[in-house]
Amino acid sequence: MAILVCGGAGYIGSHTVKELVDTYEVVVLDNLTTGFESLIDERATFVKGDLGDGAVLDRIFTDHAIDAVFHFAANSLVGESVENPLKYYRNNVSATLVLLEKMIEHNVKRFIFSSTAATYGIPDTEMITEETANKPINPYGRSKLMVEQVLADIAHVHDFQYVVLRYFNAAGAHESGTIGESHDPESHLIPIVLQHLLGQREKISVFGTDYDTADGTCVRDYIHVTDLARAHILSYEGMAKGEIANETYNLGNGAGYSVNEIIKACEAIAERKATIEYADRRAGDPATLVASSTKIAAALGWKPAFDLEAIISSAWAWHSK
Ligand SMILES: NC(=O)c1ccc[n+]([C@@H]2O[C@H](COP(=O)([O-])OP(=O)(O)OC[C@H]3O[C@@H](n4cnc5c(N)ncnc54)[C@H](O)[C@@H]3O)[C@@H](O)[C@H]2O)c1
Numbered sequence: 001m002a003i004l005v006c007g008g009a010g011y012i013g014s015h016t017v018k019e020l021v022d023t024y025e026v027v028v029l030d031n032l033t034t035g036f037e038s039l040i041d042e043r044a045t046f047v048k049g050d051l052g053d054g055a056v057l058d059r060i061f062t063d064h065a066i067d068a069v070f071h072f073a074a075n076s077l078v079g080e081s082v083e084n085p086l087k088y089y090r091n092n093v094s095a096t097l098v099l100l101e102k103m104i105e106h107n108v109k110r111f112i113f114s115s116t117a118a119t120y121g122i123p124d125t126e127m128i129t130e131e132t133a134n135k136p137i138n139p140y141g142r143s144k145l146m147v148e149q150v151l152a153d154i155a156h157v158h159d160f161q162y163v164v165l166r167y168f169n170a171a172g173a174h175e176s177g178t179i180g181e182s183h184d185p186e187s188h189l190i191p192i193v194l195q196h197l198l199g200q201r202e203k204i205s206v207f208g209t210d211y212d213t214a215d216g217t218c219v220r221d222y223i224h225v226t227d228l229a230r231a232h233i234l235s236y237e238g239m240a241k242g243e244i245a246n247e248t249y250n251l252g253n254g255a256g257y258s259v260n261e262i263i264k265a266c267e268a269i270a271e272r273k274a275t276i277e278y279a280d281r282r283a284g285d286p287a288t289l290v291a292s293s294t295k296i297a298a299a300l301g302w303k304p305a306f307d308l309e310a311i312i313s314s315a316w317a318w319h320s321k
């Protein structure tokens, strides 16, 4: 049995492929719009193509005995989604519908979906559980929530099971040092700070200092990419064993760090001093997003193995190379 990883040339997808290939046959489908072929483990079969191309999916589902699809492929820049909503609804929703139709047609029954904390919008609680209301405030978050709703509807009428994983802030790099966070352009805080400390950026802009948090900067929950990868494998195996089906889980460390705290932690690991510019708020940023991940811990025994220091150290090792 094989696993199809859509978006397996991207940051989180490629780390998950690396965890999968020891045990499973893996097929990666990616159009390389934001991903890199060099990140894909050579033991996986790579098909360059688009999620929305039914003919490519027909070929993959005919040529390989696919038991499950892990779906990472999406556009995921919040600001861009506000500027260009149709791109997000087309790629994150419409193309996903083609994938789901082809799965049903070819009798592929298991699906793991990369969702996001952005479905919660600006939550009215500091510790977000899966019961916290979904009120996305941008097209990116809405596009992910739409797919979540589609999944519930189709699982109702088809022989089809899914797990939705709502990641908080993915960060860190693979322990082998061979792959790490590679977005171009990079928008995420930790790689930006590390690139600056390596002399690749002039300064760091801190977006907003007047939030209702201890030091005025935004607080986020950073989770190691390998912990995310392992949650996918546990979710798949839980579904395959019949232990879980049609569930939604948060994935975070349960600890919040402010932008200032992240910069300080990066400075300590890199043993270098950053040049910081305090800038205006970035549109669409909630003050605080911290996950309660007790639901997946109870259901599947998932627990993060990496704390903030391990996350930043692994990212520093990758970026320094
Ligand atoms: N990085 C984070 O902190 C974070 C947080 C929450 C959720 N997510 C979600 O996790 C997933 C992976 O994020 P990432 O940071 O690895 O992003 P990424 O951009 O590195 O990876 C996405 C991959 O999907 C591919 N892709 C996009 N559209 C495609 C299409 N139509 N057909 C085929 N391939 C396509 C891209 O080429 C890329 O390789 C996304 O769905 C994202 O929304 C990420």
Ligand SMILES: O=c1ccn([C@@H]2O[C@H](COP(=O)(O)OP(=O)(O)O[C@H]3O[C@H](CO)[C@H](O)[C@H](O)[C@H]3O)[C@@H](O)[C@H]2O)c(=O)[nH]1
Residues within 6 Å of the ligand: 076, 077, 116, 117, 118, 167, 168, 169, 170, 187, 188, 189, 190, 192, 204, 205, 206, 207, 208, 218, 219, 220, 259, 282, 285, 289
């Ligand atoms: O140069 C920078 C970059 C970021 N930040 C701040 O650092 C925090 C973290 O920002 P990231 O861009 O690293 O991450 P986000 O919290 O914005 O986004 C992440 O979580 C979101 C859910 O809320 C989405 O899922 C998204 O895909 C995922 O990357 C935010 O307060 C942001 O304003 C800065 O101050 N300066």
